[in-house]
Structures are given as structure tokens and as C-alpha cells.
Amino acid sequence: MMKLIDLHTHTTASDGTESPSELVQHAAKIGLVALAVTDHDTTSGLNAATETGHQVGIEVIRGCELGVSTPYGEMHLLALWLPEECAELEKTLAEVRQLRIERNKKMLDRLNKLDMPLNYEDVLRFAGGETVGRPHIASAMLEKGYVKSTKEAFSRFLGRGGLAYVPRTLPTPEEGVTLLAKTGAMVCMAHPGLLACPQEWLLDTIPQLKKCGLQAIEAWHSDHSSADVEFCLHLAETFDLGLSGGSDYHGRAKPSVQLAFGKNNLHLTENILDALKLRKKALA
Ligand code: AMP
Ligand code: ZN
Ligand code: FE
Ligand code: FE
Numbered sequence: 001m002m003k004l005i006d007l008h009t010h011t012t013a014s015d016g017t018e019s020p021s022e023l024v025q026h027a028a029k030i031g032l033v034a035l036a037v038t039d040h041d042t043t044s045g046l047n048a049a050t051e052t053g054h055q056v057g058i059e060v061i062r063g064c065e066l067g068v069s070t071p072y073g074e075m076h077l078l079a080l081w082l083p084e085e086c087a088e089l090e091k092t093l094a095e096v097r098q099l100r101i102e103r104n105k106k107m108l109d110r111l112n113k114l115d116m117p118l119n120y121e122d123v124l125r126f127a128g129g130e131t132v133g134r135p136h137i138a139s140a141m142l143e144k145g146y147v148k149s150t151k152e153a154f155s156r157f158l159g160r161g162g163l164a165y166v167p168r169t170l171p172t173p174e175e176g177v178t179l180l181a182k183t184g185a186m187v188c189m190a191h192p193g194l195l196a197c198p199q200e201w202l203l204d205t206i207p208q209l210k211k212c213g214l215q216a217i218e219a220w221h222s223d224h225s226s227a228d229v230e231f232c233l234h235l236a237e238t239f240d241l242g243l244s245g246g247s248d249y250h251g252r253a254k255p256s257v258q259l260a261f262g263k264n265n266l267h268l269t270e271n272i273l274d275a276l277k278l279r280k281k282a283l284a
Contacts, residue, residue, distance in 0.1 A: 002269035004260040007036040007061065007276075008078060008190065008218065008246020010253075012128025013045030014065075015135040017251030019128065020045035021052040027259055028056040034273055035259070036061035036246065038078050041096045042130040043089075046082070065190060066096070067168060068176035070205075072197035073160055075173055076190035078218065078244070079180040081280065086183040092171075097131055099169050104132055110164035111137075111157065116146040134158045135253050150253070173205065174212050181213025186280055188216040188244045192235070193228030206239050215283065216276060220245030222262025242279040245272045 010016030011023050018026060020037060027035045035058060037049045046062045053060030062082040067074045082089075108118050118140050123132065126139040138153035147153040157164040171179065180187045189209070192202060206214065219232035220243075236243050245268040249259050260268045 002271060003033045004031055005034040005245075005268050005270050005273045006032060006247050006249065006260045007034075007063075007080060007188075007244050007268070007273065008038050008065070008221070009035060009249040009259065010039055010065075010251075011037060011045045011049070013042050014039035014129060014131035015133050015250060015253055017253050020049035023249075023251075024049050024052040024058060024060060025056055028058040030259060032058060032260055033270060034059035034061065036063040036078075036080055038063035038065045038080075038246070039129070040065050040067070040131050040133065041093050041100065043082060043086070043093070044130050047084075063185070064093070066093075066176050066180060067170050068173045069168075069170040070173060070195065070197065070201075072195055072201065074168065074170065075192075075195050077173075077176050077180060078188040078190045078246070079183065079185035080188060080216075080244070080276070082183055082185045086185075089179060089183050092179055096170070100132060103166050103168050104134075104137060106166045107134070107137060107158065107164050110166065111141070111146075114157070114163060116141065116144070116157075118144065135250075173209055177209050177212040177214050181215075186215045186242070186276065187213050188218055188242070189214060190218045190246075191221040191223060191248070192217060192232055193221065193224045199231060202235060203238075206235060206241070210239055210241070214241065215279065216242035216244045218244045218246055220266055220268060220272070222247050222257045222264075222266050224264065224266075226264060242276050243272065244276060 011020045050060045066077045122140045126136040138150045247262045
């Protein structure tokens with residue numbers, strides 16, 4: 001059997017439930033040979049993950065996931081192979097996290113008006129690291145008994161269009177791709193199938209993003225249907241982009257997803273990583 005990998009995962013540095021070190025140990029234990037750690041808006045877990053990777057003998061790829069704003073809502077970008085030093089990116093990520101705090105507090109104001117009072121401290125108790133977001137608010141709501149499940153917290157209150165939803169202030173896709181590409185990392189469009197946009201919009205936008213440094217798209221993802229995968233393969237072929245694959249593992253926060261495996265018979269194998277490495281080498 002082909003060796004397993006995973007190029008999209010989250011830890012307690014953002015909204016996953018395993019620490020960076022625990023996640024890498026977990027991956028090694030179940031036989032993965034490589035793992036990209038891609039927390040939202042932070043690189044703070046990467047040193048611990050890399051160190052554990054050395055100890056347990058698994059390749060750790062330094063990454064992160066950045067949201068950008070489109071007319072159809074948030075699009076996500078993944079950086080793979082971030083360098084250890086990326087001062088300009090760190091500065092922007094710090095600003096992005098500050099905007100998250102302001103946004104989170106606005107959502108708490110809305111919940112307060114809906115008779116579901118929460119202090120910011122109630123939320124922070126569920127956050128293990130620098131990046132605080134809606135999953136932590138959902139956990140606090142669950143603890144207070146305001147909702148019966150995380151799913152309900154999102155569908156009624158925190159999800160896009162929900163009663164307490166406040167959108168994030170985010171960079172444009174061009175700004176995001178440029179920022180990540182400048183670090184020297186491989187920039188990959190994450191889960192295009194989750195963006196509720198017409199296919200024509202992606203067909204129009206991707207050439208512009210490629211000019212800014214976009215190099216790959218995440219075709220294999222636990223929330224992609226087979227039609228989503230097919231469309232991503234078509235995009236990659238049309239625009240000469242690499243193909244990535246990740247489970248988007250969040251630990252207990254997303255129990256339907258396992259490392260290297262997901263819905264729709266998703267299983268992520270070393271050939272995906274090998275092809276990306278060849279592309280990276282060719283572009284270097
Ligand atoms: P935020 O970054 O604060 O906007 O929160 C987005 C995160 O919330 C995503 O990365 C997911 O981990 C999680 N999330 C989004 N929608 C849902 C949902 N319907 N149910 C559970 N978790 C969700
Ligand atoms: Zn997440
Ligand atoms: Fe994402
Ligand atoms: Fe993710």
C-alpha cells in the first residue's frame with residue numbers, strides 16, 4: 001500500500017484539539033510519512049511540530065492557512081514549506097489575529113442581545129493558542145447550555161447568515177497570494193469546492209492569482225464531492241497548477257475527519273507530495 005501523508009491539518013495553535021507535538025506523534029503512530037501543519041493565521045505551532053517530527057521520524061512541512069475575502073465569502077489559501085523566518089508574513093498575521101479579536105467580540109455582543117451572555121474569558125478558555133475563532137465561541141455556547149451541539153451553534157448563530165454572524169475583515173485574494181508567495185512558500189488554493197461561487201468566477205480569477213504566485217490547488221479534501229475533485233483537476237490542467245490534498249483534520253472539533261482520510265473515500269498518499277515536490281524543484 002502507498003504511504004500516507006496529509007497536507008492540511010490544524011492544532012491547538014488555532015482551532016484543532018491536539019497540540020502541535022501531539023498531532024505529529026499521532027500522525028507518526030498511524031503511519032503517516034509526512035504531514036503539513038497549517039493552522040489558521042499563525043505559525044506558532046510550527047517549531048514544536050518540526051522538533052517532534054525529527055524525534056519521531058516523520059517529515060513535517062511548515063505551513064499555515066490564511067483567509068481572504070471574495071464576493072462569495074471567505075476563500076482559504078494554504079502556504080506549504082514556509083521558511084523559519086517570515087517577518088513580513090508574521091506582521092500581517094498579527095494584524096489578522098487582532099481583527100479576529102474585534103470580530104469575536106462583536107459576535108459576543110450579538111449573542112448577548114440574543115440573551116446568551118458570554119465573556120471573552122469564557123471563550124479564551126477553549127482556545128489553546130494564538131488564533132481564536134468561532135469554534136471556540138461554539139464550545140463556550142455549548143458549555144453554557146445555549147446550544148445542544150457545535151452544529152447547532154453554527155447553523156443557527158455562528159455560520160454565515162446566522163443570527164450572531166459577523167464577517168471577518170480580510171485581505172483580497174491577490175494580496176493574500178502575494179504575501180504568502182513572497183515568503184518562498186508554495187501557495188495553494190484550499191478546498192475550492194467549499195466556496196459557493198460560480199465555476200466561471202474561479203476560471204476568471206485563477207489566472208490573476210497565478211500571476212501573484214499561486215502554484216497549486218487542493219483537489220483532495222474531506223469536504224469535496226467527486227464533482228469538486230473533477231473540477232479541481234480540470235482547473236489544474238487548464239492553468240498548469242499543482243495538486244494538493246489534505247484532510248483538514250481538527251481533532252475532536254471535526255470528528256468525521258481523520259488524518260489522511262475523509263469522507264468520499266478520501267485517502268491521501270505520498271504520490272501527491274512527490275508531485276508537488278517535483279513542481280517545487282522545477283519552479284525554484
Ligand atoms: P473562524 O476562523 O473563526 O471564522 O471559524 C472558522 C472555523 O470554524 C473553520 O475553520 C472550521 O474549523 C469551523 N467551522 C466552520 N463551519 C462549521 C460548522 N458548520 N460546524 C463546525 N465547525 C465549523
Ligand atoms: Zn479550522
Ligand atoms: Fe479552510
Ligand atoms: Fe483548514
